[in-house]
Amino acid sequence: MLKKIYKTVIVPYTLFLLYLMFLGMGRFQYDDNLITVEPIFSTINFIQGVRDWKEIVMIVLGNIVMFIPFGFLGWIFPKLRDLKTLVLNFIPAITIVEALQYFTRMGIFEIDDIILNTFGVYLGWLLCRFIEKKFRNLVL
Template sequence: MHFFEKFYKISIAFYAVFLLYLMFFGFGRSPYPINIVRLVPMFSTLGFVKETILWKSIFINVCGNILMFMPFGFLGIVFPKLNDFRTLIINFISAIVVVESLQYITRLGVFDIDDIILNTLGVAMGFFLYQFIWGRSIHKDS
């Protein structure tokens, strides 16, 4: 676990920057001509699944939004206060709302409630995986 903690502490900041790059510039993004907000939960995701023929595209979009955020469920390694699920989720939702808002403002993405839901689900899954594997006693001596 000691090696993993060191590796995580070093790599999570780079990973966060990489994800921000993907969210604003990746996948050949260019600015939308208008600002777009999607506030009806799961409406755009279900529409995407319904209209998409390739399962690979569905997996990349839906599961990617979950899996790519799982590493943030381990943030308690870096910030012991985030070993509390509620604290982690509140902080993460606050941060992802800021990112989604910046996507809206810059038009380099869409403010989409589905992204917030799926990304938060990923963080929650990562948190429970972290707790399952290493337990709650990781930072008792910290």
């Protein structure tokens, strides 16, 4: 049952997430193409520069939590049940999205986003395995 719901929801969810990444949350087109390639440091600098914890939670945790559903892609594509295969397919896909943000200037190409998004996929994969073991009857 959960697999059927997931199959129905993941495409609209992905489209919604792409909307957020390019147009939502007050996005605007930057004057220049922006890129940050120093892992972790840009996130630390961002956290240190923000005065409102709500913004930190929304941006940093959002980059993790919003990608948890992609950890369940093995329910649709059996080859992606393997964590290594899932991650090795996800990283190029999210890198393309980040590159599109860079080239359209509708966001910043950030290595930290790739890391945080991938961590979200990993957490989703762990959650998927847990749900499959704990609620076996509901998954099918």
